[in-house]
Amino acid sequence: MSNAEQIPDSVIAESLVATAKTQMVSLFDRQKMAFDKDRFPSYEQRVRELKQLKQAILVNKQDLLNALEMDFGYRSHDESMLGDIFSSISSVDYTLKHLQRWMKPQKRAVGIVFQPAHAKVVYQPKGVVGIIAPWNYPVFLTIGPLVAALAAGNRAMIKMSEYTPNTNAVLVKLLAGIFDSSKVGVTLGEAEVAQAFSGLPFDHLLFTGSTEVGRHVMRAAAENLVPVTLELGGKSPVIIDDKIPLGEAVKRFIYGKTMNAGQTCVSPDYVYCPKSRVNELVAAIRLRHESMYPSLDGFSKRTRIINRRQHSRLVGYLEQAKSLGAEVIPLGEVPTDHDECYMPLTLIIGSDRTMTVMQEEIFGPILPIIGYDDLSQVIDSINANSRPLGLYIQSFDKHFQNTVLNNTHAGGVCINDAAFHVVVDDLPFGGTGDSGLGSYHGVEGFRTFSHAKSVFSRGRLFFADMLFPPYGTRLHQWFYRFFVR
Template sequence: MSNVEHISGVAITEKSDLSERVRMLAMFDAQKAAFEQDRYPSFDSRVSSLKQLKRGILAQKEALLGALEKDFRYRSHDESMLGDIFSSISAIEYTLKHLKGWMKPEKRAVGIVFQPAHAKVLYQPKGVVGIIAPWNYPVFLTIGPLVAAIAAGNRAMIKTSEYTPNTNTVLAEILAGIFDTDKVCVVQGDVDIAQAFSALQFDHILFTGSTEVGRHVMKAAAENLVPVTLELGGKSPVIIDNHISLDEAVKRFIYGKTMNAGQTCVSPDYVYCPNGKIRELVASLKLRYESMYPVNDGYAKRTRIINSKQHQRLLGYLEEAKKRGAEVISLGDATVNSEECYMPLTLVIGTDRTMKIMQEEIFGPILPIIGYDDLNTVIEEINANPRPLGLYIQSFDKNFQQTVLKNTHAGGVCINDAAFHVVIDDLPFGGVGDSGLGSYHGVEGFKTFSHAKALFSRGRLFFSDMLYPPYGKRMHHWFYKLFVR
């Protein structure tokens, strides 16, 4: 083999995993061919696929929980149940309930000028879609997009993260037991495989991951004019009103931060707290954290950072903040353990915008606290930075809520909660700007993976030729007089 070959337009180098690439390309070609034979799967076939998927997940629930625990070194089964299993099953059930209505052609209005006629939108499957899944919720962020793709009548190829090999193996087994590879298949491999995957001529790509990698995926997709949905991240702020009890505010947002050790794209990234109340906020966070994660448990039963690379990245943020004068406060009894990749919830006070901790998405159990006096200053700071995936308002004051809502942009907002808009099946989920492009979940997911085909139809009666040339007829005069004014 020469240094570089091309198969289906994708470059293959000698150092690449040739067998996995050849397998990937063969499956892609098979899916393309299969879609050509079944361009509009029936409602019954889509429902059958979704029901089988649900049964497969439930039948292998314990295997998935065990695999997730291995991949994270330790991850609470409850967190896996809530964040990966429940959310996946909920998405399937919601889709099954509403799919028939989504598939119906939508009637659209036709102006009097074009009557008699009918207009509709037909939702047609796009074809073969690529799903690039991340490591933080490897089940839900694989199954959620897959549910939407199947509901819309597509075939799907899934690239899983190399950080979660045990979970990937179970997922691949579940899907292989339900679907032929020309309908749904899993591709595993490292960065080289991921790059080759994103360069395939899919009919749509959905990527979940970092903004940096998302730019590369979009660039690769652009070469083939492949539409993309990017579910990214960013720095999602919490804003605490001066009038809400801090204990109440903490109760509302802390689990969004501590779940999965903060390794959640919609996790609160930093907190704005009224000046003069920062110490009170620290005390409230400490009290609530230690009640959720009891002292005598140590770190043995707490979710770990996924690997040493990510753990060292987080430690680097803290080290830089300390050197530059910030105060770092670790909560709970269990301290950082690099060997076990453990880190407790860690508060940082006295940051500035030039620190890495305030420049980059944290994606871990570190929570900077920023004091403020004027809400307008907070809004100006948020708007001066890339638009976040989530924004979390802790306030019962309607004026406070509306001021923030009307003057900021974010992918989604929670009022008196944090992060859990992501599991509301009837809400679109997606970012804006650096935090993402497009959305899915619920009907938005169905539409993301569908082509909205416009249909304009006429019957036997036809009057439009009255406006045909030659121009200057009396009909043109009256038409302009009536409709161009």
């Protein structure tokens, strides 16, 4: 074929997208048909599937670690073990321990007026669940929702991020080794495929990602009245009181910030610190950071920013803040490197709300520090902006803790810690407002992917017809006298 006859790349891309969409719709139809034939999988079947999933993760652990490292350019295997592998296994173990109790119908009370009767709630699988996974923790944020969906008895279709092709390849092989595609299927592709995926008539759709994309997902789902769970993000603040030793405070929140190079939805986004303690806080962060990430290691042992586009975005935040008069303080001796997609933890002193770094979720190793005079200023500032996914209080003072807890909103809170509420299996995880809609993990995950079906039943005795028409009898008058007051 001559050059003139070569097919343009754009035509090839359109053809690939069209093929992916066709396959996706076919997969969805197969799952719907399969669910219609098995609407309530047994407890034993669900347990068997979860155990197989856990075993497959353990068998493929090293392949997953290697794939994560390749996708990030470099990612610490320890961070992958903690953030992706351990958290996924823990979710399976917790679910296996409690699933039998979750599945039992719940008895509900019946008032005297409706006696004799019985009431209960039966948790029924919804059907075919859609899961849109992000790139920052591609294993855990695929497996975690999948565990909840399977525990509830559903079938699942998963759309994985195009930013993590190596990890996707391992997960596709792992899942195909356990499940027929009519049970768990995977869709790959870029934004156009994701858009089509979110428009399928799922029985429930869970999306993890940015607030901006979350709006598009919810809009697409609304066309089919699909219920959604949105796990988004936002600017999660740290609030330090004027009494806690700053070395102690830093120890409690810094790993939540530095893990995965800050590319975590619940990562501390900025810090409120009493003005008189800001310089001391900077010194404490610098000291703790150097002990955790010695400069002599260089960036060969540091997790990278996922790609150059994201790295450029972060550099732009720093450049703008500096041009507007803020002080930018990179930590360690290893400078930012665009080719390697590396950026050290960088502090910003003197930022304000006019700067992009204080308007957008940072999602990287940048940490603005804001001095404050009075706690009420902090609370007013937090409440004036979108509700965060996480809020982190560094204080041993109960009054300080409760003042913040009772006067702010956030998806979740850590007191004298940061970010790790996400991996406490018995706590629901979710946002509020711009940081998300709905929650999952633990029993909340099981219930999110279940329909709570009310069942009201009567036996042979039936007295309700005593209140049927014709109205105006003595019984009606007696009933109103005693029950409508």
